[in-house]
Amino acid sequence: xxxxxxxxxxxxxxxxxxxxxxxxxxxxxxxxxxxxxxxxxxxxxxxxxxxxxxxxxxxxxxxxxxxxxxxxxxxxxxxxxxxxxxxxxxxxxxxxxxxxxxxxxxxxxxxxxxxxxxxxxxxxxxxxxxxxxxxxxxxxxxxxxxxxxxxxxxxxxxxxxxxxxxxxxxxxxxxxxxxxxxxxxxxxxxxxxxxxxxxxxxxxxxxxxxxxxxxxxxxxxxxxxxxxxxxxxxxxxxxxxxxxxxxxxxxxxxxxxxxxxxxxxxxxxxxxxxxxxxxxxxxxxxxxxxxxxxxxxxxxxxxxxxxxxxxxxxxxxxxxxx
Amino acid sequence: xxxxxxxxxxxxxxxxxxxxxxxxxxxxxxxxxxxxxxxxxxxxxxxxxxxxxxxxxxxxxxxxxxxxxxxxxxxxxxxxxxxxxxxxxxxxxxxxxxxxxxxxxxxxxxxxxxxxxxxxxxxxxxxxxxxxxxxxxxxxxxxxxxxxxxxxxxxxxxxxxxxxxxxxxxxxxxxxxxxxxxxxxxxxxxxxxxxxxxxxxxxxxxxxxxxxxxxxxxxxxxxxxxxxxxxxxxxxxxxxxxxxxxxxxxxxxxxxxxxxxxxxxxxxxxxxxxxxxxxxxxxxxxxxx
Numbered sequence: 001x002x003x004x005x006x007x008x009x010x011x012x013x014x015x016x017x018x019x020x021x022x023x024x025x026x027x028x029x030x031x032x033x034x035x036x037x038x039x040x041x042x043x044x045x046x047x048x049x050x051x052x053x054x055x056x057x058x059x060x061x062x063x064x065x066x067x068x069x070x071x072x073x074x075x076x077x078x079x080x081x082x083x084x085x086x087x088x089x090x091x092x093x094x095x096x097x098x099x100x101x102x103x104x105x106x107x108x109x110x111x112x113x114x115x116x117x118x119x120x121x122x123x124x125x126x127x128x129x130x131x132x133x134x135x136x137x138x139x140x141x142x143x144x145x146x147x148x149x150x151x152x153x154x155x156x157x158x159x160x161x162x163x164x165x166x167x168x169x170x171x172x173x174x175x176x177x178x179x180x181x182x183x184x185x186x187x188x189x190x191x192x193x194x195x196x197x198x199x200x201x202x203x204x205x206x207x208x209x210x211x212x213x214x215x216x217x218x219x220x221x222x223x224x225x226x227x228x229x230x231x232x233x234x235x236x237x238x239x240x241x242x243x244x245x246x247x248x249x250x251x252x253x254x255x256x257x258x259x260x261x262x263x264x265x266x267x268x269x270x271x272x273x274x275x276x277x278x279x280x281x282x283x284x285x286x287x288x289x290x291x292x293x294x295x296x297x298x299x300x301x302x303x304x305x306x307x308x309x310x311x312x313x314x315x316x317x318x319x320x321x322x
Numbered sequence: 323x324x325x326x327x328x329x330x331x332x333x334x335x336x337x338x339x340x341x342x343x344x345x346x347x348x349x350x351x352x353x354x355x356x357x358x359x360x361x362x363x364x365x366x367x368x369x370x371x372x373x374x375x376x377x378x379x380x381x382x383x384x385x386x387x388x389x390x391x392x393x394x395x396x397x398x399x400x401x402x403x404x405x406x407x408x409x410x411x412x413x414x415x416x417x418x419x420x421x422x423x424x425x426x427x428x429x430x431x432x433x434x435x436x437x438x439x440x441x442x443x444x445x446x447x448x449x450x451x452x453x454x455x456x457x458x459x460x461x462x463x464x465x466x467x468x469x470x471x472x473x474x475x476x477x478x479x480x481x482x483x484x485x486x487x488x489x490x491x492x493x494x495x496x497x498x499x500x501x502x503x504x505x506x507x508x509x510x511x512x513x514x515x516x517x518x519x520x521x522x523x524x525x526x527x528x529x530x531x532x533x534x535x536x537x538x539x540x541x542x543x544x545x546x547x548x549x550x551x552x553x554x555x556x557x558x559x560x561x562x563x564x565x566x567x568x569x570x571x572x573x574x575x576x577x578x579x580x581x582x583x584x585x586x587x588x589x590x591x592x593x594x595x596x597x598x599x600x601x602x603x604x605x606x607x608x609x610x611x
Contacts, residue, residue, distance in 0.1 A: 057414055104599030111354045111555060114417065115547040116598065122544040123591040130584045250540045254356070254421050261418040294433065297425035301402060304419045308410035 045271035047228030060117030062253030068230025083146035094230030128245035139244035334569025343520030349556035359543035360427035365525025366534030395518025441533030554607020
């Protein structure tokens with residue numbers, strides 16, 4: 001336990017203090033964007049991981065990220081709500097949709113669930129193209145930067161537009177949200193709810209037969225998972241200041257799932273690590289130009305051949321040998 | 323009305339052929355082949371290269387697509403899926419591998435064939451016109467008929483040959499099939515090759531009409547998933563039914579819902595959800611458990 005606390009403290013120190021200092025010293029400001037993306041994608045994959053936790057393969061996180069993004073964008077540009085208020089609203093909207101969609105489809109299992117969530121991603125993209133409110137293929141552009149957040153007259157977060165380096169601000173925002181999300185995730189996993197989820201993962205019929213309300217739990221976890229997706233999408237929109245139907249597509253949904261797999265499904269921090277490795281790896285490989293995707297996918301396939309149970313499964317093996 | 327039905331049949335025949343390959347691989351190895359759409363695109367590009375660039379007859383291109391994709395499928399099964407299935411703790415790991423292969427094929431297609439939309443010249447000219455009620459170019463009719471013939475050929479193969487029987491036995495119960503002396507490894511490989519071959523054939527057929535481009539892989543996989551969910555995963559008759567149903571729904575939806583904008587797939591998805599709520603295993607699928 002003590003060791004865990006030290007680990008968390010070191011992690012917080014690194015992401016909040018050391019990383020900005022290093023970037024300042026080296027002048028690699030572009031790294032902020034990469035790290036911000038990693039943090040946001042990690043929030044999305046935290047959601048996917050949670051659905052894995054109840055034994056469902058979720059390849060639909062891209063759909064919720066897109067929905068969250070659109071909700072935030074529409075609320076900001078057409079209703080004029082502050083960015084900070086749209087964050088929870090985007091998450092809640094996605095959670096609500098997830099309940100509606102989840103009620104029928106969570107009865108499906110295994111590849112069936114995986115397939116329909118993947119279909120959901122594609123359908124969301126097509127819906128964003130077709131519905132009038134989303135402005136079709138042109139998307140929504142020139143979305144304002146997040147304004148200031150005041151509580152009882154005290155400015156907690158300054159207006160992003162007045163800041164010298166919105167990049168740093170976005171980095172801190174994304175990292176804080178990520179830390180918060182993973183704290184929530186850790187809390188869920190180590191609570192009564194988490195135990196019940198594990199029972200679902202192992203054997204749903206057995207869990208139901210001893211009185212676990214499986215239908216309710218499934219929908220609840222799926223809604224929480226989609227909340228994370230919507231949150232990530234909303235912040236992405238604020239950073240890029242624009243959203244298009246293709247902002248999150250099938251590939252992104254698949255990527256969210258891959259991040260979880262690569263990190264390993266047995267650990268709360270798995271999706272974070274997986275996101276970091278894959279996204280950073282992808283970024284580093286950009287030197288290879290047109291061979292980027294080829295090398296990336298070859299490495300991924302090679303990794304599957306060597307470590308089919310995720311990177312963190314290395315620790316499993318050590319534990320096994322003792 | 324006749325026009326809508328004919329379009330639906332034509333679309334359905336191709337869709338069914340795509341879904342057949344996917345469902346065959348799924349039933350034999352319990353692998354959801356994400357790369358199926360990419361295999362289809364690859365097949366299309368092979369036909370394009372042979373027919374449009376080398377100037378050989380269309381049938382040669384089609385055969386080349388089939389052969390190359392079959393070899394590719396066999397290699398993928400032998401070199402990648404087999405070791406991973408043996409080593410991994412969870413079935414789902416194969417999905418990661420399949421997704422990796424999908425990305426890999428995307429990259430290979432990009433490097434080999436580029437990102438441009440490609441097509442081959444029409445194989446037959448002229449338009450069939452029945453009293454203005456049913457208008458269809460001859461090449462579409464030819465492709466539709468070829469697709470239906472291939473479906474029939476595939477069913478015959480599965481029903482009446484030794485390999486087909488072995489694969490059906492494998493799909494029913496892997497363990498029992500092994501105990502009865504079926505060479506499981508060998509027929510898994512043949513099954514995967516056959517599934518990839520079907521994807522390649524559809525690609526080769528469709529390149530003559532809609533052309534082919536790099537971005538078509540993902541959406542094609544998604545459509546194939548919808549089909550096998552309608553029909554029930556791992557069931558051959560289900561894949562055919564799912565293909566024709568989706569083809570019909572698309573054809574009807576595009577005509578009827580056109581006034582409301584491009585919402586056909588939204589409507590199809592909504593009805594799919596209602597349908598799955600009533601019948602999660604699809605039309606002909608086996609209930610799990």
